[in-house]
Amino acid sequence: MAHRWQNDLTHRDITPESLFWNRRKILAGMGGVGLGAIGGGLAQAQEAELDPNTWEEVTSYCNFYEFGTGKTDPASYAGQMTTSPWEVEIDGMVDNPGTYGFDQILSEMTLEERIYRFRCVEAWSMVIPWQGFELADLLNLAGVQEGAKYVAFETLLRPDEMPGTRYPVLDWPYREGLRLDEAMNPLTIMATGIFGKPLPNQNGAPLRLVVPWKYGFKSIKSVVKITLTDQEPPTSWNMANAREYGFYSNVNPEVDHPRWSQASERRIGGGLFSRRQPTLMFNGYEAEVASLYEGLDLTKNF
Ligand SMILES: Nc1nc2c(c(=O)[nH]1)N[C@H]1C(S)=C(S)[C@@H](COP(=O)(O)O)O[C@H]1N2
Ligand SMILES: [Mo]
Numbered sequence: 406m407a408h409r410w411q412n413d414l415t416h417r418d419i420t421p422e423s424l425f426w427n428r429r430k431i432l433a434g435m436g437g438v439g440l441g442a443i444g445g446g447l448a449q450a451q452e453a454e455l456d457p458n459t460w461e462e463v464t465s466y467c468n469f470y471e472f473g474t475g476k477t478d479p480a481s482y483a484g485q486m487t488t489s490p491w492e493v494e495i496d497g498m499v500d501n502p503g504t505y506g507f508d509q510i511l512s513e514m515t516l517e518e519r520i521y522r523f524r525c526v527e528a529w530s531m532v533i534p535w536q537g538f539e540l541a542d543l544l545n546l547a548g549v550q551e552g553a554k555y556v557a558f559e560t561l562l563r564p565d566e567m568p569g570t571r572y573p574v575l576d577w578p579y580r581e582g583l584r585l586d587e588a589m590n591p592l593t594i595m596a597t598g599i600f601g602k603p604l605p606n607q608n609g610a611p612l613r614l615v616v617p618w619k620y621g622f623k624s625i626k627s628v629v630k631i632t633l634t635d636q637e638p639p640t641s642w643n644m645a646n647a648r649e650y651g652f653y654s655n656v657n658p659e660v661d662h663p664r665w666s667q668a669s670e671r672r673i674g675g676g677l678f679s680r681r682q683p684t685l686m687f688n689g690y691e692a693e694v695a696s697l698y699e700g701l702d703l704t705k706n707f
Contacts, residue, residue, distance in 0.1 A: 412519070414522070458533060460599075463608065464480060464599075466673055467479040467480060467608060469483060469609070470569050471561075479606075479607035480607045482568055483605075484606055485566045487563075488611045491506070491611050491629075492506055492507070492629065493510065494630045495547045496631075497557075497633040498549065498552060499544075499547040499548050499549060501548050502547070507611050507612060511597070514538035514542055514543065516598075518535070519537065519596075519615070521535060523617065523624075524621060524656045524670060524684065525620060528667060530672055530673065530682075531672070531674070533599060534601075535598065535599055536597055536599070537596035537598070537615065538594060539593065540556075540589070540593045541590075543631075544556070544631075544633070549633055553633040553635060554584065554637075555582055555584055555634050555635070555637055556631060556632070557582045557632040558583075559578045559625075559632075560578050560580075560626055561629045575642075575645055576641060576645070580625075580638065580641045581623055581640050583616065583623070584697075587616070587697060592690060592694065594614075594615050595628070596609070597611060606627075611627070612627070613627060614626075617688055618690040618691075618693070619688075649664070652706075653703075653707060655698070655703065656685070656686070656687055660704055669681045670682060670683075
C-alpha cells in the first residue's frame with residue numbers, strides 16, 4: 406500500500422549504538438550555558454522523541470499478562486506458546502467470514518516498516534521499528550459490510566501454554582476493540598515483526614495490533630479473532646476497571662489517569678541517561694488522527 410502519511414521517524418533513527426552515544430555526548434555538551442541552554446533544551450526535547458530502543462529493551466521489558474504480570478515474565482514464559490500453525494477467525498459483519506491461516510494472510514498482504522512511538526498507559530515509552538501491514542488491507546480482504554461500526558479483537562487463550570491465564574487477573578481471553586474508522590486509519594497496522602525479524606512470542610507473535618496514538622494496552626497481542634460489529638465491543642481493561650481505562654484510551658497528556666499523571670513519560674533505556682519527557686497529544690500523531698475525534702469531549706471519552 407502506498408504511504409498516505411508522513412513519518413517523522415525514519416530508519417536513520419534506529420541509530421547504531423556508537424552514533425547514539427555520540428549524539429548523547431553532543432547534547433550533554435549543549436546544556437547549561439545562557440541562551441545555548443534554551444537551544445539545547447529544545448534539541449533535547451526533540452532527541453527524546455527520536456531516541457531508538459534496542460532489541461534487548463523491546464523484547465525483555467514487556468506486558469503480556471497471559472504469561473504473568475511482571476515485565477520480564479513474557480520473555481521468560483511466552484516461549485511455550487505454539488504460534489505455528491496459526492489461524493485468525495474473521496467473522497461478524499463481513500462478506501467473507503472464515504478462518505484465515507497466518508501464511509495465507511501474509512501471502513495477500515504487503516509488509517512494510519513503520520517506526521512508531523509506543524506509549525504505555527503506565528507512563529513509560531519506547532520507539533519501535535515494526536514490520537507489518539495496514540489493518541485496513543486485511544479488513545478489505547474480509548469485505549466489511551455496510552452498517553459495521555466497530556472491530557473487536559481477541560487474543561489466543563490456551564491455559565496450558567499461558568500460565569497467567571490460570572489466574573483471574575483479567576476476564577480472559579484478552580479483548581480489545583476499535584471504532585471502524587480508527588481501524589481503517591492508515592496508521593493502524595497488524596505487526597508481524599520487529600527490527601526486521603519475526604515477532605518474538607513475548608511481543609505478540611505471530612500477529613498483533615499496533616495503534617500508535619493509543620495507550621499500549623489497545624495494541625492487542627497474538628490475535629486469533631477479529632469481529633466486525635455494530636456495537637461497541639467489551640474490552641479487557643475497561644471491563645476490569647472502567648473508571649481508569651476507557652474504550653478510546655487515546656494518549657493524552659491533559660487527561661490524567663486517576664492514580665498518576667499522563668503529562669510525561671519515562672523513555673525505557675538509556676541507563677544513566679534515563680529521563681522523563683513530555684507526553685505528546687495523540688502520542689505525536691495529532692495531525693493524522695485528531696480529525697477522528699472532532700466534537701468529542703476527550704475528557705469524558707478517555
Ligand atoms: N493479549 C495481550 N495483549 C497485550 C497485553 C496483554 O497483557 N495481553 N498488554 C498490552 C500492554 S499494557 C502493552 S503496553 C503492550 C506491550 O507491548 P510490548 O510488550 O510488545 O511492548 O501490549 C499490549 N497488548
Ligand atoms: Mo501498557
